[in-house]
Every structure is written in structure tokens, then in C-alpha cells.
Amino acid sequence: MNILVAIPLIPALVFFLFFLLPRATRTKMLFLPIGAMAVSLVLSLMAFSTVFPGAEKLAEHGAQFTSYTIGVIGGVPLNISLRLDALAALMLLVVTIVGMAVQVYSLSYMKGEERIGWYYAVLSLFTAAMLTLVLAGDFLLFYMSWEVMGLCSYLLIGFWNTNDEARRASIKAFLTTRVGDVGFAIGLAYMWATVGSFDIPTVLGSAHTWGPGVATAIALLLFFGAMGKSAQFPLHIWLPDAMAGPTPASALIHAATMVAAGVFLVARSLPIFEASGVALQVVLIIGATTALLAASMGSVQHDIKKVLAYSTISQLGFMFMGLGTGNVSAGMFHLFTHAFFKSLLFLGAGSIIHSLHTQDMREMGGVGKSMKVTTVTFTVGTLALSGIMPFSGFFSKDLILDHLWREGHYVIYSVALASAFLTAFYMARLWFRVFSGTPRKAGHAHESDMKILSPMIVLALLSVLAGATTLVFGEFLGSETEWPSLVMGGASTIVALSGIGLGWALFGNGRDPEAVRARASKVYMIVTNRFFLDLVAEQYIAGGYNRLSEKVNWFDKKVINGIVNGVGVACRQAGTQLRRLQAGRVQVYQRLVVAAVLVLVLVAVLATGV
Amino acid sequence: MTVGLPAFLLLAALLFSLGLYGVTSKKSAVMVLMSLELMANAVNINLVAFSRFLTPEKMTGQVFAMFMMVVAAAEIGLGLALVIALYRQTKTVELDHINELRG
Amino acid sequence: MSPTVALIPFAILGLLTLGCAAMMLFSRNVVHAAFWMLASMVSTAGLYLLLSAEFLALVQLLVYAGAVAVLVLFVVMLTLRRRADAVRPIDFSLPALALAVSFAALACFMVLSLVPAYPDSLPSVAPGVTELGLELFSTWVLPFELASLILLVALVGAVWWSGGVKRS
Numbered sequence: 094m095n096i097l098v099a100i101p102l103i104p105a106l107v108f109f110l111f112f113l114l115p116r117a118t119r120t121k122m123l124f125l126p127i128g129a130m131a132v133s134l135v136l137s138l139m140a141f142s143t144v145f146p147g148a149e150k151l152a153e154h155g156a157q158f159t160s161y162t163i164g165v166i167g168g169v170p171l172n173i174s175l176r177l178d179a180l181a182a183l184m185l186l187v188v189t190i191v192g193m194a195v196q197v198y199s200l201s202y203m204k205g206e207e208r209i210g211w212y213y214a215v216l217s218l219f220t221a222a223m224l225t226l227v228l229a230g231d232f233l234l235f236y237m238s239w240e241v242m243g244l245c246s247y248l249l250i251g252f253w254n255t256n257d258e259a260r261r262a263s264i265k266a267f268l269t270t271r272v273g274d275v276g277f278a279i280g281l282a283y284m285w286a287t288v289g290s291f292d293i294p295t296v297l298g299s300a301h302t303w304g305p306g307v308a309t310a311i312a313l314l315l316f317f318g319a320m321g322k323s324a325q326f327p328l329h330i331w332l333p334d335a336m337a338g339p340t341p342a343s344a345l346i347h348a349a350t351m352v353a354a355g356v357f358l359v360a361r362s363l364p365i366f367e368a369s370g371v372a373l374q375v376v377l378i379i380g381a382t383t384a385l386l387a388a389s390m391g392s393v394q395h396d397i398k399k400v401l402a403y404s405t406i407s408q409l410g411f412m413f414m415g416l417g418t419g420n421v422s423a424g425m426f427h428l429f430t431h432a433f434f435k436s437l438l439f440l441g442a443g444s445i446i447h448s449l450h451t452q453d454m455r456e457m458g459g460v461g462k463s464m465k466v467t468t469v470t471f472t473v474g475t476l477a478l479s480g481i482m483p484f485s486g487f488f489s490k491d492l493i494l495d496h497l498w499r500e501g502h503y504v505i506y507s508v509a510l511a512s513a514f515l516t517a518f519y520m521a522r523l524w525f526r527v528f529s530g531t532p533r534k535a536g537h538a539h540e541s542d543m544k545i546l547s548p549m550i551v552l553a554l555l556s557v558l559a560g561a562t563t564l565v566f567g568e569f570l571g572s573e574t575e576w577p578s579l580v581m582g583g584a585s586t587i588v589a590l591s592g593i594g595l596g597w598a599l600f601g602n603g604r605d606p607e608a609v610r611a612r613a614s615k616v617y618m619i620v621t622n623r624f625f626l627d628l629v630a631e632q633y634i635a636g637g638y639n640r641l642s643e644k645v646n647w648f649d650k651k652v653i654n655g656i657v658n659g660v661g662v663a664c665r666q667a668g669t670q671l672r673r674l675q676a677g678r679v680q681v682y683q684r685l686v687v688a689a690v691l692v693l694v695l696v697a698v699l700a701t702g703v
Numbered sequence: 704m705t706v707g708l709p710a711f712l713l714l715a716a717l718l719f720s721l722g723l724y725g726v727t728s729k730k731s732a733v734m735v736l737m738s739l740e741l742m743a744n745a746v747n748i749n750l751v752a753f754s755r756f757l758t759p760e761k762m763t764g765q766v767f768a769m770f771m772m773v774v775a776a777a778e779i780g781l782g783l784a785l786v787i788a789l790y791r792q793t794k795t796v797e798l799d800h801i802n803e804l805r806g
Numbered sequence: 807m808s809p810t811v812a813l814i815p816f817a818i819l820g821l822l823t824l825g826c827a828a829m830m831l832f833s834r835n836v837v838h839a840a841f842w843m844l845a846s847m848v849s850t851a852g853l854y855l856l857l858s859a860e861f862l863a864l865v866q867l868l869v870y871a872g873a874v875a876v877l878v879l880f881v882v883m884l885t886l887r888r889r890a891d892a893v894r895p896i897d898f899s900l901p902a903l904a905l906a907v908s909f910a911a912l913a914c915f916m917v918l919s920l921v922p923a924y925p926d927s928l929p930s931v932a933p934g935v936t937e938l939g940l941e942l943f944s945t946w947v948l949p950f951e952l953a954s955l956i957l958l959v960a961l962v963g964a965v966w967w968s969g970g971v972k973r974s
Binding site for chain 2: 847873959
């Protein structure tokens with residue numbers, strides 16, 4: 094059997110096996126999904142090594158390819174095919190590594206859950222779907238696995254299905270991404286009508302012959318799908334709510350699977366976007382808007398996971414900005430590094446939540462003293478996300494900024510820089526609140542066990558080292574990358590450091606402006622000058638900023654959510670009116686059906702011009 | 704005086720319309736089922752006429768008509784069983800009184 | 807000289823079929839309606855004979871005239887508590903009539919305008935029961951067996967639905 098088929102098939106088979114087994118047996122057989130994941134990881138490494146160093150070898154071997162015909166429609170064979178090229182090989186690694194880490198981690202994190210077997214089954218299917226999507230050689234298979242992922246995210250987010258919040262969140266996630274999927278599906282239909290093929294190389298190869306109008310329409314429809322999956326403004330609303338799911342599942346969704354799929358879709362079909370030109374601008378603008386809005390919303394959250402969720406949305410915005418410059422490696426490199434440090438951050442947050450039994454940062458503090466390993470790895474993740482020099486996030490973010498500057502998108506560049514500042518700020522806010530100071534309400538923290546820590550250590554190492562691959566990465570994907578220039582790198586480092594500095598000024602040493610504000614009577618304020626500066630900072634800088642952020646948050650909740658909900662309300666109203674037709678009288682339905690048939694036949698007759 | 708294919712088709716169309724009227728207007732479930740049989744019958748006439756006039760050797764139309772009869776027989780059997788089951792539950796065969804589908 | 811369908815027998819049988827169907831729809835008594843349906847089915851069998859489909863005519867008599875009509879009568883009997891319940895309003899409905907009329911108009915229009923002009927003469931070959939049997943049990947043997955399976959399932963289903971309610 095072809096190695097390409099085996100990579101996604103093995104985890105998928107585990108899912109089907111678990112689907113059939115009774116619950117008790119599943120719980121005893123958790124080694125199976127982990128083993129399957131390990132096999133997939135090894136196979137992915139092998140697949141990667143066959144295409145590795147770069148384009149020459151790929152051209153020599155040709156992209157590896159397997160194809161199956163699943164049906165013939167109107168004389169045209171409908172193929173699904175698997176295809177290994179540089180982009181796919183790279184994503185294979187990301188998905189299997191993060192998937193493996195999450196599965197090992199979950200052994201301890203989800204221990205004692207009654208439905209742990211089902212959890213592992215869905216996790217396997219999720220990974221399998223993402224692997225299929227990555228390997229898909231045609232848009233049909235791409236779309237199928239895309240939808241399977243939607244289902245899996247629904248199942249995972251709603252894993253604790255007795256919890257009302259989780260149930261709602263899962264439905265919200267499913268429906269919101271479906272809205273995007275509709276766009277994607279229409280785009281695919283349009284694509285079929287234009288090219289008559291779903292085969293990715295064929296479609297991309299002919300993209301420049303479509304004419305700008307068609308290319309723009311198809312690109313935007315595809316991007317609409319990507320916006321849903323990758324939580325881009327205004328379809329980002331599902332992602333923060335999705336935090337109701339188990340933390341390791343969030344790590345998987347945020348780093349390697351679900352949200353990465355949207356970025357991957359755009360990266361895959363970038364030639365269509367380039368053929369359009371306008372679509373690239375849209376990607377840039379949406380990415381920039383999302384990055385800035387999500388970053389500012391992330392800085393007013395109190396739930397540690399929500400901060401990370403908004404951070405993901407914001408970073409996805411960065412990736413889209415990178416792709417919006419028309420450069421695959423700019424977006425994909427950030428996806429690559431982000432996968433490692435964001436899953437690391439989620440796993441770290443999970444470790445903290447596991448030990449403190451709260452997600453509220455206001456109740457945390459002083460964790461640094463008791464959870465050494467978690468602290469070190471989480472710090473690595475924080476620095477990588479903030480974009481501090483030797484860590485991977487610095488290189489990938491800088492690549493995007495660099496491209497934005499060079500392509501002359503100065504406004505977008507400044508927005509990106511502002512987002513980078515906010516990123517550093519909210520991560521510093523999170524770090525100081527959780528790790529420094531003294532323990533607050535939540536009980537004393539204790540370090541987690543090795544099953545939780547070892548994946549985090551591995552991911553931390555990768556987060557540090559991934560930056561070193563900057564040059565190799567670009568060469569591998571066939572587009573040039575350079576080390577950050579001194580000016581660019583300097584600028585972004587200064588921005589990141591000042592973000593962290595502001596975070597330290599407001600939240601360092603266990604300070605907590607909100608607590609201060611609560612206690613501060615006038616007298617207290619006058620007597621203790623020591624806090625005066627803090628209060629100024631808090632009132633005028635942080636306060637104003639907080640208010641702004643809350644405004645943005647309000648805008649997001651009311652206006653954006655309002656529009657989305659408004660569509661729902663409109664549908665419900667229409668339903669209430671239409672309900673009168675549904676009086677339960679079968680013959681009324683029957684008459685409607687017959688009348689509709691009559692109209693259709695009449696149209697058909699008139700259309701044939703008899 | 705002879706008649707051709709269109710005559711049979713017209714006859715079938717009229718019979719079908721009669722059945723259609725019955726299905727959409729009758730309030731008794733039994734009457735509705737009987738009207739359905741009329742419609743099936745009209746279709747059968749079409750099939751047989753086409754078969755005789757156009758492809759007599761293959762007899763596809765006749766074979767299809769036979770299968771239609773099988774399906775129609777199964778349908779009326781099940782339909783009447785449903786009527787009886789409904790009658791047990793609701794003591795009525797009036798379709799207007801059965802509105803479980805109300806939205 | 808190839809065979810043709812004579813107008814007079816066709817007109818008689820066709821009018822009988824349609825007339826009986828109409829009478830079925832406009833009779834007040836359900837039992838009478840069932841008998842009108844029976845008559846309509848028998849005339850249809852006559853039409854099959856005109857089309858030299860002898861076997862089908864026989865099946866039509868057996869299935870519709872025999873089985874279906876009896877079944878309908880049984881159900882009418884089972885669902886009527888009093889003799890008077892059999893008599894019911896005609897259930898005239900204007901929308902249904904409009905639909906049916908427009909359907910008939912559309913169908914007739916399509917028949918008259920879309921069906922190309924064929925000669926009235928029938929093809930001279932008129933395969934008989936033997937050929938039908940051979941065809942049915944060679945080309946169509948698998949669908950035929952499936953049909954028997956469908957009937958069996960329908961039989962079991964009908965017994966299941968109409969059978970006894972659990973008395974708990």
C-alpha cells in the first residue's frame with residue numbers, strides 16, 4: 094500500500110474501530126490511537142524525507158501521487174487523489190507532531206473521564222481528516238475532509254455534553270463554520286463550471302486564464318470558507334466560545350487542525366488569488382482587521398484560555414496578512430512556528446488549569462514558584478508568541494512584516510506592528526498575572542506529571558528551534574526567505590519589548606490594577622503616593638485603553654454578533670410566518686408539491702421553446 | 704377508424720388527473736389510497752402503450768408495468784395497514800383530524 | 807397489412823375507464839366508490855388486451871380487481887362503526903380541482919405538441935406471453951426476485967402495523 098494512503102488511513106481506522114467497540118473496551122485500549130498516531134508520525138517523517146531538500150528533488154521525482162476514481166458524472170470521471178508536495182509534507186509534520194503531543198498529554202489530562210475512549214476516537218478522526226486535507230490532490234477530497242473536520246470540532250467542543258455552555262458553543266462553532274463552508278461549496282461549484290476539474294494542479298495551472306472577474310469571485314468564495322474555518326472577522330465569533338471544550342482539544346484545534354485548514358486553503362489556492370489581485374487585497378485587509386481587533390479583545394479577557402483564543406485569531410490574521418502579500422512562505426512559516434508555540438501555550442494553560450481548577454486569571458498568581466517546568470516551557474511559548482529574538486515567533490512574524498513593508502503596504506504594516514505590540518502586551522499581562530506575585534484564591538499549585546510535561550518540553554524545544562529553519566523553509570517551499578534585516582527586526586523587537594514593558598508596568602510584581610482600583614479610596618490614593626503613578630497609568634493609559642478595548646469587545650458582541658444573530662432572528666421570523674402553512678394537513682403539502690411540479694414542467698416546456 | 708399512440712397518452716393523462724384530484728381533495732384516507740391506485744393505473748397504461756407502439760420486441764414497458772403493479776400492491780397493502788393502525792389510535796380515518804405534522 | 811387499434815372498442819373501454827374513475831370520485835358511499843374503482847380497473851384490463859398485452863391484462867384483473875378491491879372493502883368494513891358512516895360528503899375542493907385541471911391541460915398540451923406523429927398502425931410483431939415469460943426470467947430475473955422480496959417485506963410490514971397493539 095502506498096505510504097501516502099496509510100498516513101491518514103491509520104488514525105481513521107482507529108476511529109472506526111473505536112466507534113464499534115463498547116465503552117469499557119475503548120477505555121482499556123487507549124494505546125491504539127496513540128500507536129496509530131506514532132505510526133503516522135513516522136510515516137510522515139519518511140514522506141517528508143522523500144521530498145526534503147527542496148524543489149530540485151521534488152522536480153526530479155515529481156510530486157508523489159495516488160488517484161482513485163470514485164464515480165463518473167456526465168461522462169467526466171470524478172477522482173479523489175492524494176498528492177505529496179513541499180507544502181503538504183510540511184503540514185504533515187506539523188499535524189502529526191502536534192497531534193502526537195496532544196494525544197500523549199491527554200492521557201493524563203483526561204484521565205478518569207468516562208468517555209475518554211470516544212474522546213480519543215474523535216481526536217484520531219480529527220487528525221486523520223486534517224492529514225487527508227493536507228494530502229488532498231483535488232478540491233473534492235479537500236472539501237470532504239474539511240467537512241469531516243467541522244464535524245469533529247463540533248464533537249470535541251461539545252465533548253462535555255452535559256454542560257450547557259459547551260453544547261451551545263459546539264453548535265455555534267458548527268453553524269458559524271458552516272456559513273463559511275457554503276461559500277466554499279459555491280466556490281467549488283463555480284470552479285467546476287469554469288475548469289471542469291477539481292484536480293488542484295490543473296485548476297491552479299489554468300487560474301490565470303480565467304479572467305479577473307471569475308478569478309476574483311472564486312477566490313473570494315474560497316476565502317469565505319477559509320474565514321469560517323480560520324475564525325477571521327466577522328466569522329471569528331465561534332472560536333472564543335469553543336474554549337468550553339477540553340484544553341488539549343483546543344490545542345489541537347488552534348494549532349494544527351481546524352484553524353490551520355483555512356490558512357492552508359488560501360496557501361494552496363494562492364495562484365487563484367494572485368490571478369485576481371483584488372482577492373489578495375481583501376485577504377490583507379481582513380487579516381489586518383482581525384489581527385488588530387482580536388489582539389485588543391484578547392487584552393481584556395480574564396479567562397486564560399480566552400486570552401489564548403483571541404491570540405490565535407489575531408495570529409491567524411497575521412498569517413493571512415502574510416499570504417496577502419502573495420508569498421506562500423510568509424504565511425506558512427508563521428503557521429508552522431505558531432503551531433508549535435500555540436499548542437505549547439494551550440498545553441501549558443491546561444497544565445495550570447489542571448492543577449488550580451480554575452481558568453480565571455484573577456484567581457491565579459505565584460504559579461511560577463510551584464510549577465517550575467510548566468513555567469519555563471510556558472515562558473518559552475510566551476516569548477515566541479511575543480516575537481522576542483531567538484525564539485521562532487520572532488522570525489516568522491518578522492518575515493510577514495518584512496514582506497508587508499517591501500510590498501509597500503504601509504498602512505497594513507503599521508496595523509500589524511500595532512497588533513504585535515498588543516500581542517506582547519496581553520501575553521505579558523497573562524504571564525505576570527499567572528506566574529508572578531503570590532497565590533490568590535485558587536489553591537496551591539502543584540506540578541503536573543510527566544505525561545503532561547513531556548509533550549510540552551518537546552514543543553518548547555521546537556518553538557525555540559523552528560526559527561532557525563527560516564532560510565531552509567523558504568527554499569523548500571520555493572520562495573525566497575531571508576533573515577530579518579537589522580532595521581525590521583530591531584523595530585519589531587522594540588515594539589515587542591515595549592509591549593512586555595507595559596505589561597510589566599501594569600501587572601508586574603503581582604500588581605493588579607483592578608484590585609487597586611477596587612481598594613483605592615481617595616485618601617488611600619493621596620497617602621500612598623507609591624501607587625500614584627500606577628493609578629495614573631491605570632486611569633489614563635490602561636483605563637483608556639481598557640475602555641477602548643471594551644468598546645471593541647462591545648462592538649464585536651453587539652454589532653458583529655448582532656448581525657449574525659439578526660440573520661438567525663430573521664430566519665426564525667420567516668419560519669414563524671411560514672409555520673402557518675404547516676398546519677399538519679398532508680393534502681395541503683401535497684397540493685404545494687403538485688403545484689411546484691406543474692410550474693417546473695411549465696418552465697421546462699417553455700424553455701425548450703415548443 | 705383507428706387510433707394511435709396519442710389517444711392512449713391522452714386517456715392516461717386524464718385518468719392521472721382524476722386520480723390527482725382525488726388524492727388532493729378527498730378527506731378519507733381510504734379514498735386517497737384508491738385515488739393513488741388510479742394514478743398508478745394511468746402510468747401503467749402509458750407504459751404499455753409505449754411498449755406496444757414503439758418497442759414491441761423488447762417488452763420493457765410491459766415488464767415495467769408489472770413491477771409498477773408489484774410496487775402499487777405493496778403500497779396499498781401498507782397504506783391500508785397504516786389506515787387501520789391510525790384508526791386504532793385515533794378512531795378516525797379523516798385526514799383533517801390527523802395533524803401530527805403541524806409545525 | 808399491419809394491425810391497428812380500432813376506434814370503437816378503444817372509445818368504449820376508454821370512456822368506461824374514465825367514467826368509472828369519475829364515478830368513484832363523486833360517489834358518496836365509500837363502498838360504492840370501491841366498486842367503481844373495480845370497474846375502472848377491469849376496463850383498463852380491456853385496454854391492455856387492445857394493446858396485445860394479454861398477460862398484463864390478467865395480472866391487472868388478479869391484482870387490482872381481485873386483491874386490491876377486496877382489501878379496500880375489508881378496510882372500509884373494519885374502519886366503519888355504523889353502516890351510515892360509509893356515506894360521506896363528496897369533499898369538493900376548488901384548489902384541488904384547479905390543480906387537476908391545469909395538470910390535465912398541461913399534460914394534454916404536451917402530448918399533442920411534443921409527441922411526434924406516428925402512424926396509427928402498430929408494429930406487426932406482437933410478442934405473446936411466451937416471449938414475456940422468457941424476457942422476465944432472463945433479462946429481468948434479478949429485479950423480479952427483488953420484487954418478490956419487496957412484496958414479502960410489505961406483507962410482513964402490513965401485518966406488523968395492522969396487527970395487535972401491545973396490551974400492557
